[in-house]
Amino acid sequence: MRIGFIQNHPAYGDREENLRALERALRAAGAPDLWVLPELFAVGYLFGSRAEAARLAEPVPDGPTTQALIRLARGSGSALVAGLAERAPDGRIFNSAVGVDRGGVQAVYRKIHLFDREKEWFDPGDLGFPVVALGGARVGLMICFDWRFPEAARTLALGGAQVIAHPSNLVMPFCQSAMVTRAIENRVFTVTANRIGTERADDGSELTFTGRSRIVAPDGAVLADAPEAVTAVGVVEVNPAQADDKRATARNDVLADRRTEFYRLIAPPDKNH
């Protein structure tokens, strides 16, 4: 199976141009079994307000981004996981990712751990962490800041994910090396698709995205590693069954060795601090 990431530099708010750029990039890169694209890849990130996020949000599956992804999947045979701003029928706005293939939308994930000002722009995800068949593997979806919570990748691994598709718009420096930890603690493949560039908001604030998209193997090997400040494509051949072997040593299995009777992972709020 071949999996890849696209590290892009979206033009803020210009969905049509960003979708055209994606189509050009895909055409040049061939057709792996699974593409992972960045969070909010078609509209940019620094919305500044909930109203602006709502303006750029769209329904799933009928909105233009999801429809373009399905068209690309049908044309190329590749499955794709990509981030977009989702407008739900009831008016809520989510920072979502969809997983699509020739058959249409196979997964919708609504970001569960919102980062910083996303808490003003979006509603918190309400659908859990999905694991679905995509491109020949069992693929789990999480978005960007979810990396910071080990429970996200763990939940996906326990749900059977062989590959974690991780659309991102990273601005802090720790995630890329942490993804090695996420890969080995769960013995899964991880595909982090990040973006590049700087965005400025009306209030003068700005964010620079850190690139360095990467694919990590269940044994911690970094299979592909993009540069920091240029657009890039990375594609590698992997055997997803490698992620079914959870052995860390001849006598250790990273999931079966969990001793949940000693974990106290749900503490009352007053015990948290």
Added chain:
Amino acid sequence: MRIGFIQNHPAYGDREENLRALERALRAAGAPDLWVLPELFAVGYLFGSRAEAARLAEPVPDGPTTQALIRLARGSGSALVAGLAERAPDGRIFNSAVGVDRGGVQAVYRKIHLFDREKEWFDPGDLGFPVVALGGARVGLMICFDWRFPEAARTLALGGAQVIAHPSNLVMPFCQSAMVTRAIENRVFTVTANRIGTERADDGSELTFTGRSRIVAPDGAVLADAPEAVTAVGVVEVNPAQADDKRATARNDVLADRRTEFYRLIAPPDKNH
């Protein structure tokens, strides 16, 4: 508060010499509020058999290692966390760590995630992950391979640990950088005290320990970092209250933002693979 690690090179099976070496190292290094020593620091690691582990095991608190640690705490004022082979009254053998201060033993931790052949030599820990007051901070204990399971550090952080004391005998290459992830995902200090040297077993197998003991701050800063193949001591000044501030951004708290209703961390065995 000052916290430190001692990275040693124990002589296999020679408890008396290893305790003397510890005493020399401590005398040269001053008296921080908390010392963290390696796993099994006084007897070495590669036992080869359960009988040999039993031979080098000792009761807690009456055995010679715990008594020596208490004597050192009383002489210096420093609290200490250190690993030892524990023989329980019922004959079980544990890979344990004790936390001691002037008042005696404040914590006993029996390793919950046994590594590789430790499963033959030791019984699995049965006491949970302790958090106790030691040296002026709330200190949580875990040992070596526990790093691989994010639930260990998470359980300690949710239990209120400001500092994770992490006696280790590391032989694989991933832990040291993973400790940055463990520190930032929980916003705690971590003190990994590793050993150096190579041990050979009768069957010709050998293990080389990787040194690189380190102290990491809640913001991911590496405050002290030992070399790979020499004995070393590292001491840093920290404010444990820094670990009470769980903010990753102005709007994110790494514990309070957990959305446990979406975590499925306890899967039936048949869902694990």
